[in-house]
Amino acid sequence: MNMDQMIEIVSSKLKLIRIEHGYTQDKMASTLGISKKTLLQIEKQRTHANWTTVAAVAALFRNSEILKTALGGDPVEIAEILAHQGIDRPKEQTMGGRVWWKDVKQENGFKLQQNLISKHYRILDADNHRWYSSFDVDEAYERLDELVNS
Structure with missing residues (x-):
C-alpha cells in the first residue's frame, strides 16, 4: 500500500465512517x-480527500470497524508507516496476528x-509486542536479522 492507495480507500469509506x-x-x-x-465531494466520490484529511480520519476514527476492516488493521499505524517509511521501535502489545496477518518467518x-489487506510487514517478539513495521520486505528481513542476532 502507498499513500495514494490509502487516500483512495479512506475517501471511498468516509461516508460509511461518518454514518x-x-x-x-x-x-x-x-x-x-x-x-x-469538500466533504460532499468526497462522499459522492467526485474527489479524494487529501493526505492531511486521511491522517485526521485515521487518528480521530481509529476505532472505526469500517476503517480497520478496509485497511486491515490499525489506521494510525498504517498512516504512520506510510508517512515515515516504516516504524522502528517497540510498541504496544498486539493480538499476535489472529486477524489480518500471516506468518512469514519465525526465528x-x-x-x-x-x-493480508495492506500488505505491510511487522516484527513481533514472543510476547506479541510490535518491534518494527514497514512496507519494504527487504528492510523487514534485515531488521528481523538484526533483532535475532542482537
Missing part, C-alpha cells in the same frame, strides 16, 4: 477541519508477519 459514528455532514466536516462542500522468539 457509523452517527455524525451529520456538518459535524464530520467540522471535526475534520474541511468544508461541508529466536521473533516473527515476521505480513498484513
Whole structure:
C-alpha cells in the first residue's frame, strides 16, 4: 500500500465512517477541519480527500470497524508507516496476528508477519509486542536479522 492507495480507500469509506459514528455532514466536516462542500465531494466520490484529511480520519476514527476492516488493521499505524517509511521501535502489545496477518518467518522468539489487506510487514517478539513495521520486505528481513542476532 502507498499513500495514494490509502487516500483512495479512506475517501471511498468516509461516508460509511461518518454514518457509523452517527455524525451529520456538518459535524464530520467540522471535526475534520474541511468544508461541508469538500466533504460532499468526497462522499459522492467526485474527489479524494487529501493526505492531511486521511491522517485526521485515521487518528480521530481509529476505532472505526469500517476503517480497520478496509485497511486491515490499525489506521494510525498504517498512516504512520506510510508517512515515515516504516516504524522502528517497540510498541504496544498486539493480538499476535489472529486477524489480518500471516506468518512469514519465525526465528529466536521473533516473527515476521505480513498484513493480508495492506500488505505491510511487522516484527513481533514472543510476547506479541510490535518491534518494527514497514512496507519494504527487504528492510523487514534485515531488521528481523538484526533483532535475532542482537
